[in-house]
Amino acid sequence: MTVVGVVVEYNPFHNGHAFHLQEARRVTGADTVVAVMSGYFLQRGEPAVVPRRLRTEMALLEGADIVVELPYAFSSQHASIFARGAVSILHQLGADYLCFGSEAGTIEPFLALASFLKEHRTEYDTHVRYFSRLGYSYPRAASSAFKALSPSADLPDMAEPNNSLGLHYIQAVQSLGASMVPVTIKRTGAAFHDKELPSKHIASATAIRHKLTYESPASVEPYMPASSFSLLSNYAGKAPLVQWEHYFPFLQAKLLTVSSKHLSTMYEAEEGLERLLAKHARSESFSVMMKEAKTKRYTMTRLQRACIQILLGVTKSEMAGAMTDGQPQYMRLLGMTAAGRRYLQHRKKSFTIPLKTSIPGKKTGQALLEERAAVTYYLPFPASKNERWKEEYTLPPVIL
Structure with missing residues (x-):
């Protein structure tokens, strides 16, 4: 079996995500697609617009075979910790490939960039500290430090968010000694931060969320797969779309x-x-x-x-x-297809950390933070639904 892994948030799932899953499977020839998905709170410091169980179902209906949660301890962190947590899980699950979207669209520049930064690590870190002392934000300090090294123009533009994450994925693969091969697919359609919906059928998740804040779900229907839109619109009639x-x-x-x-x-x-x-x-x-x-x-x-x-x-x-060894302490299975179930049955004896379908009993470390995230996420919900966190937190995985 050939397995390709993707790191996702699906906030919410849209046509660009469906394209990424299709291309990830096509370019790698994978039999199985594994998605490591953030749960309630996301990497840019935002709550997910809909609960993780609904986003899991969206992913499975559109091409993912297995969805595993990225624990809260990693999901709301800066890029290096976020990437290391996700790549650690894909490594555990035996992914042969890691496929991410990027503005660059080809993997060779990323590999060259990782080598370049490894070679100039001491000098780079010195520049980052210098620019930080000038009062720069970390992203700006890192970008300025990179430019100070006079890199080749062929290297990816690290000011682009997906390029930056792609670099951290590759660095995580290398630091973990994982055998998975990184590949990238060029982003199509809207830019990452675009708030306006384009005329074409692929919009950014930012634009979709922005539209959902001020208009009805019907306004984003052209930009989502039919199955995802149906789930979103049905859900929106019963509970808030969180912001x-x-x-x-x-x-x-x-x-x-x-x-x-x-x-x-x-x-x-x-x-x-x-x-x-x-x-x-x-x-x-x-x-x-x-x-x-x-x-x-x-x-x-x-x-x-x-x-x-x-x-x-x-x-x-x-x-x-919760981060004593800098890696996930367990894997939480959120959902799977029949093909995903077959793969897990084939692979499960090789796992060195537990694969859990629920997290009952006494909780410590990462599991304790995960439960706290679940409780907090549901605080704004109507009283009749405020206890839904228990149900979503303890229900078995979604199975298609």
Whole structure:
């Protein structure tokens, strides 16, 4: 069996994602597609617009054979930790290939870039520290440090978000000593951050979420596979399509009532960032607070990730305990097709960490944070649905 792995969020699943799955299978000749998917809270510091179980079903209906969750301890982290967690799971599951989308579209420049940065690591790190001291945000410091090395023009543009993630995937593969072969597919249609829906049928997830915030689900129908749109529209009639504003009252309560000393113990609370957020916590909305708090040093993504950790009450010591070896402590199976089930039965004896279908009993480390993420995610839901986290958290995997 040939297996290709993809790292995804599906927030929500759209035509571009369906294209990626189809191309991943085609270019690698894979029999099985394994998706490692973020759960409730995502890499850019945002809540998922719909629960993970619904996104799992969308993925399975459109070409994934196995969906495994990327634990919370990795899903709301900067790119290197996010990538290492996802690649670790794909390595465990025996993926032969790792396929990601990128603006570059060919893998050779990424391999050259990884080699270039490895060769110039000391100099690069020195430049990053220098630009950070000037007050640059980490992405800008990293980009400036890279340019200071006078790289070849043939190397990928690291200012593009998918190119940056692609590099981290390759670095994770190399650092883990994994045998999987990285491949990339050129992104088509809208750019990653585009908020406007294009005339063609592929839009960015950002644009789709933006549209869902202000209009009915019908406005995004042309940009989603029929099966995904049906699931989304049916769900939207019963429960909220989640966005940060739903959590703002809960975040405000913490920022305004918890002592500054305790806030400073939160994971991601560095260099007084927690005081900056508390200073603007009386803003009229989450989006206004972010605009007021954003500085040259702190990007929107950095602020949002800090907000998630404060919202969940994750301390530095808790995250350190959950990340003792920097890799997932278990794999949570969210869903599978018949082909996916056959593959797991064939492969399961080789796993060195447990593959779980639910996480019952006493919870510690990564599982404890996962349960906290589930409880928090459902806080804004109507009272009749507020306990749904228990159901979604304990139900068996989706099986198609």
